[in-house]
Amino acid sequence: MLSRRLNSLKAYKTETTKARIRLSSNELPYDLPEDLKTLILNELKETQLNRYPDPNSEELREVIGDFFGVSSENILLGNGSDELIYYLSIAVGDFSQGVYVPVPTFPMYEISADMLGRPKVCVQLDENFDINLEKSLELIANKSVVLAYYSYPNNPTGNLFSKEKIHRIREEGVFTVVDEAYYSYSGESFKDEALKREDTVVLRTLSKIGLAGLRVGILIGKESVVSELNKLRLPFNVTSPSQIIAKVVLSSGRDFIEESVKKVTSERERVLKELKGIKGVEVFPSRANFILFRTPFNAKAVHKGLVERDVLIRDMSYLPGLDRCLRVSIGKPEENDIFLEALEKVLVSLN
Numbered sequence: 001m002l003s004r005r006l007n008s009l010k011a012y013k014t015e016t017t018k019a020r021i022r023l024s025s026n027e028l029p030y031d032l033p034e035d036l037k038t039l040i041l042n043e044l045k046e047t048q049l050n051r052y053p054d055p056n057s058e059e060l061r062e063v064i065g066d067f068f069g070v071s072s073e074n075i076l077l078g079n080g081s082d083e084l085i086y087y088l089s090i091a092v093g094d095f096s097q098g099v100y101v102p103v104p105t106f107p108m109y110e111i112s113a114d115m116l117g118r119p120k121v122c123v124q125l126d127e128n129f130d131i132n133l134e135k136s137l138e139l140i141a142n143k144s145v146v147l148a149y150y151s152y153p154n155n156p157t158g159n160l161f162s163k164e165k166i167h168r169i170r171e172e173g174v175f176t177v178v179d180e181a182y183y184s185y186s187g188e189s190f191k192d193e194a195l196k197r198e199d200t201v202v203l204r205t206l207s208k209i210g211l212a213g214l215r216v217g218i219l220i221g222k223e224s225v226v227s228e229l230n231k232l233r234l235p236f237n238v239t240s241p242s243q244i245i246a247k248v249v250l251s252s253g254r255d256f257i258e259e260s261v262k263k264v265t266s267e268r269e270r271v272l273k274e275l276k277g278i279k280g281v282e283v284f285p286s287r288a289n290f291i292l293f294r295t296p297f298n299a300k301a302v303h304k305g306l307v308e309r310d311v312l313i314r315d316m317s318y319l320p321g322l323d324r325c326l327r328v329s330i331g332k333p334e335e336n337d338i339f340l341e342a343l344e345k346v347l348v349s350l351n
């Protein structure tokens with residue numbers, strides 16, 4: 001018989017509406033250049049798909065280590081960082097002990113805790129979308145919290161939490177997971193702490209820098225922590241096509257990634273400015289590749305109006321504290337222009 005825990009769970013839902021301009025999943029708007037694709041195809045041709053992949057992704061861990069400036073013993077790979085979040089919720093403390101999540105944030109932290117029936121301490125962010133430290137410390141003590149997840153920068157609000165507050169909460173004996181999915185766009189990291197400490201790990205991903213289709217997530221931690229967590233990892237969790245493609249792109253495609261990230265970062269600043277110029281729109285600062293904003297109108301209506309104009313972004317108004325808020329991913333300049341123009345028209349039509 002299925003566990004009653006499943007009754008209260010919901011399957012993960014994501015935005016699947018069809019639209020020509022897709023700015024809803026924080027993907028890189030640029031696909032790989034032709035020459036890189038040719039290199040990949042040549043490598044794939046040599047691959048025996050009847051054989052299991054390298055169970056430890058040895059070569060890929062070397063390449064990723066080199067890319068992020070750590071050694072391969074400090075790296076654990078997942079089928080996306082989502083898988084690594086599951087492992088961490090299993091690995092830290094007992095299931096009767098609490099998981100701390102400052103909200104609103106990325107849903108996987110709560111989902112992984114719920115899946116195991118772990119108690120959660122979800123504390124609403126303050127008016128600047130930073131951690132409410134006083135409230136958090138109070139609840140963490142009450143609920144024997146042993147594990148904390150921080151999206152850094154935070155999805156969907158776009159800001160970086162205060163490092164000091166994360167440190168202060170860690171002092172309560174809380175294992176600290178810093179999810180740096182948007183590291184390439186923020187440049188801020190807890191990597192050095194993760195390499196030294198047994199109570200801190202960093203998560204990265206290839207999903208936001210051009211390889212969302214591969215599902216490669218990265219955990220960076222101290223060697224002793226990584227080798228313990230590795231015991232939970234499913235065998236062959238990174239497929240051989242994913243290993244091969246990631247290796248090619250992270251060794252021969254670095255210029256492509258670097259230039260793409262630069263273009264997106266500069267477009268982010270432009271879109272921020274343009275959004276601020278639209279009457280009635282409140283824009284929140286961003287260190288990621290997306291922007292959160294609020295309009296005077298119902299977010300569902302704004303979302304629908306944009307879809308009718310073939311532009312897909314994400315309605316975030318269902319999350320606590322994000323009334324009338326939507327999140328737009330930064331696209332190519334021409335996509336951003338189409339979005340901005342469509343938004344202006346939708347807002348005029350709703351007025």
Ligand SMILES: *Cc1c(COP(=O)(O)O)cnc(C)c1O
Pocket residue numbers: 026079080081082083106151152155179181204205206207208212215216217
């Ligand atoms: C997009 C995102 C991820 C995605 O992880 P995958 O590697 O694609 O599973 C993880 N964390 C945050 C905060 C994200 O926004």
